[in-house]
Amino acid sequence: MADTEMRILEGMGVSGGIAIGRAVCLETRGPEVFRLHIPETQVDNEVSRLREGVEHARGELKRLRHRAEEDLGNDLAAIFDAHILLLSDAKFLGRVEERIRNHQVNAEWAVHKTAEELDNRFAHMDDPYIRERSEDLTDVSRHLLRSLQGIAHHDLELPSDIVIVADDLTPSDAIRLGRERVIGFAIETGGRTSHTTIIARSLNIPAVAGLVGVMGQLSDEAPVIVDGETGRLILHPTREVLRQYMRKKAELERRGRDLLATRELAAETRDGVRVALMANIDLPEEVEEVPIFGAAGIGLYRSEFLYIEKSPQMPTEEEHVEIYRRMVEAAAPNPAIIRTYDLGGRKLAREMMATQEENPVLGLRGIRLTLARPEVFRRQIRALYRAGLHGDLWVMLPMVSTVEEVRQFRAFADGVMAEMEREGVAFRRDVRLGVMIEVPAAAIIADILAREVDFFSIGTNDLIQYSLAVDRNNEHVASLYQPLHPAILRMLRFVIDSGRAAGIEVSLCGEMGADPRFALLLVGLGLRRISMSPRQIPEVKTWLREASAADLAELAGRCMEHSTAAEVQRHMDSFFECSLPSRVSASGA
Ligand code: PEP
Ligand code: MG
Secondary structure, X not given: OOOOOOEEEEOEEEEOOEEEEEEEEEOOOOOOOOOOXXXXXXXXXXXXXXXXXXXXXXXXXXXXXXXXXXXXXXXXHHHHHHHHHHOOOHHHHHHHHHHHHHHOEOHHHHHHHHHHHHHHHHHOOOOHHHHHHHHHHHHHHHHHHHHHHOOOOOOOOOOOOEEXXXXXXXXXXXXXXXXXXXXXXXXXXXXXXXXXXXXXXHOOOOEEEOOOOHHHHXXXXXXXXXXXXXXXXXXXXXXXXXXXXXHHHHHHHHHHHHHHHHHHOOOEOOOOOEOEEEEEEOOHHHHHHHHHOOOOOEEEEEOHHHHHHHOOOOOOHHHHHHHHXXXXXXXXXXXXXXXXXXXXXXXXXXXXXXXXXXXXXXXXXXXXXXXXOHHHHHHHHHHHHHHHHHOOEEEEEOOOOOHHHHHHHHHHHHHHHHHHHHHOOOOOOOOEEEEEEOOHHHHHOHHHHOOOOOEEEEOHHHHHHHHHOOOOOOHHHHHHOOOOOHHHHHHHHHHHHHHHHHOOEEEEOOHHHHOHHHHHHHHHOOOOEEEEOHHHHHHHHHHHHHOOHHHHHHHHHHHOOOOOHHHHHHHHHHHHHHHOHHHHHHOOO
């Protein structure tokens, strides 16, 4: 088969829409770097960009050295001297410059390839001293790459149709690349609820995950189509296929625009039951979507992405306050639920962790990590209670599995508030406090937890992962990730009923709520608040307005009687075909 013959690879559509562009292959096993072609006229600018990066990295290393000296003493701090020296090494930098000029590539790529080449040479030498230099080189190039990533290209016209094809992608890679004119993602790993795909949806970038072996099947610049709707990646499309996809893309965009008209309509069933459809926000700029898609407030702000984006620096208290203020103002008159950092797991916390965890998803994550690092948490708590003055801000704790964690948090927050009082800093004390229900233990003690907090938000992404022992990020077990598993339905019902019995608010902010069929089942189970990516709100609202709450309650009751997820699915399918045929046919299912 000719290399340029059309091929279709099947994966999972994890972020909707169509992207038509050119592949840039990204191997994340090493540092995450991609190659860009630099036009001849811009080569000098790219070299000065490299020099700026070197200056910046040198400054950073000097600061790190100074800190290490204070904390660890001069002997250990001297390790940084070797790094600073390498950054002044004319030979190393000369090679990088040469590569930029000769190959017309971006500075990041030139640093990465030069370091790789030297590293390969060192690896074949027996001398332990030289091998150590190789480690220094890896560290230094990492610093340099990080500095370069913060320096924009000088007037460089980046290609505007990049589709990133990657073996794996962390959420922070996705944020960074998504802001570099990337229009699509095609990834070997991942699942529907992995954070990387959640970020792709936040950035409104079509994505297909679970494309096993895709890396070996194409090279940079290959024309590709990412079909986030059906989960296909099309390599080297024919003209005819390209034309079909252009039509499909235009049609999807038109449908999206039409759905916006629902913004002014009430989110209620035919028989008048209101449901608050709220927005999940990952990136601060998404607050602008709250009014556009008619969200009834913010049901989840994943504040950890603020930390991740700033890393290795910490966001300041003022930066926190400012962003939280934007959230509450955008949500008004509805609440804005801000979740405290859910770092750990795959959402980096490298510089906070003393050691590498063998199983980070079961490790020091969420509330566990923040309680263990009060110096990091303190700043966030101060900002949250200060921002409470600007509107209806609710504080939510992630990954809670015990009542003690809630009590520990309260004691800690009381201490922080007492401190602010002493300092004369203005804040609001009666901010509502709630927990995510996303660990099975929390779901099972929901009746007990309900006495300790003001609200629950059910995090089905993790609740399903932990209950069914299925990694939400692992494409090999994606078929076992079943929101309709009877165990999940029982937990959902118990949590909703426990919250209602205790008179506290219960919402749900996992991805399950963004699927209109699941959302309606959740309404049938008694939920009256669902938070989702703002873009999904119009579609869910359209389904909701055609349904009857009484019928949905009956549907939920029936679904609870089945023994398997497949049986529940079949029951739901026939229910929707019968009662909402127009929605089913419009969705193409
Ligand atoms: C969840 O687990 O359902 C959730 C909303 O939190 P996250 O996706 O950030 O883990
Ligand atoms: Mg979670």
